[in-house]
Amino acid sequence: MSDAGPAGAPARESLPPLPPPEVAPPGLTPQALALDLRTVDDAMAARLRELCYRWKLLVFKGQDLTDEEYIAFARKVGTPEPYFQDHYHHPDHPEIFVSSNVPMDGRKVGVAGTGRMWHADYSFFDRPLAFTCVFPKILPRVKRETYYVDMARVYRELPDALKKDIAGLTAFNDAWDYYKVQPWDIDRAVRELIDQWHREAPGASHPLVVRHPATGEDILYCSSGFTKRVEGVTAERGEALLRELFAFAEQPRFKHCQPWEEGDLFMWDNRTLIHHASSVPAGEQSRSYRISLYDELPFRAS
Numbered sequence: 001m002s003d004a005g006p007a008g009a010p011a012r013e014s015l016p017p018l019p020p021p022e023v024a025p026p027g028l029t030p031q032a033l034a035l036d037l038r039t040v041d042d043a044m045a046a047r048l049r050e051l052c053y054r055w056k057l058l059v060f061k062g063q064d065l066t067d068e069e070y071i072a073f074a075r076k077v078g079t080p081e082p083y084f085q086d087h088y089h090h091p092d093h094p095e096i097f098v099s100s101n102v103p104m105d106g107r108k109v110g111v112a113g114t115g116r117m118w119h120a121d122y123s124f125f126d127r128p129l130a131f132t133c134v135f136p137k138i139l140p141r142v143k144r145e146t147y148y149v150d151m152a153r154v155y156r157e158l159p160d161a162l163k164k165d166i167a168g169l170t171a172f173n174d175a176w177d178y179y180k181v182q183p184w185d186i187d188r189a190v191r192e193l194i195d196q197w198h199r200e201a202p203g204a205s206h207p208l209v210v211r212h213p214a215t216g217e218d219i220l221y222c223s224s225g226f227t228k229r230v231e232g233v234t235a236e237r238g239e240a241l242l243r244e245l246f247a248f249a250e251q252p253r254f255k256h257c258q259p260w261e262e263g264d265l266f267m268w269d270n271r272t273l274i275h276h277a278s279s280v281p282a283g284e285q286s287r288s289y290r291i292s293l294y295d296e297l298p299f300r301a302s
């Protein structure tokens, strides 16, 4: 009997078997694992990377890690990358990106309302991140969830004509328009803020179809949040293509809604999944700690 089940039905003792590599995963199949992340050694970390590449989303249940233990786990699994804007950083741990509307020791820490658009983390850099981990620390009393779309499945199901239309094309990804204005930006021109963003994050071109370096899956690589234009075609043609791709990818049948529960720690394959945060209703508190990771593989196989 398998010791793992769908998210919400935690495993008890050990990791589930990897699916046979010759079998393409049927789609986003989140796995819930009751594993004490303080016990993860190098061999288990390698196994978790493989699981994450194949199952796309892992949910570690019942976690009660200190910040230091969370960082230690992340360092086993990959190489943490501090966010390029340091006002997102945890005051003591730059590896931790804080999404929060709750002051810490009376001070504003991190940024509220992050990630409320379809996107892949760091897709506006030449080397997008391999994995994203999110550890909710303060959950709103009402539901909180993250939505995911498996872009490998989307590509598999894309109409052949559209596959043909985008073959060989690249698209430009940028996120300056999601910059969250901070208290110290008062009296600065919007142009100045945009220019500063682009000095730090100039944007990046990626193929519209990338091959995953671990699974070999072809992934439709774009998101309505960050993909701004298709290159090598007219603006009108590019806009029409992106409209068609986003409408196809964001169909309800592709969306997975992952609720947050106390003690959950999420880890997902940031090459394959795009994600979208839910909003926090007015008056509700929310704080989560993200650690973004690189692995040892190139961003894409082709």
Ligand SMILES: [Fe+2]
Pocket: 115, 119, 120, 121, 275
């Ligand atoms: Fe994100």
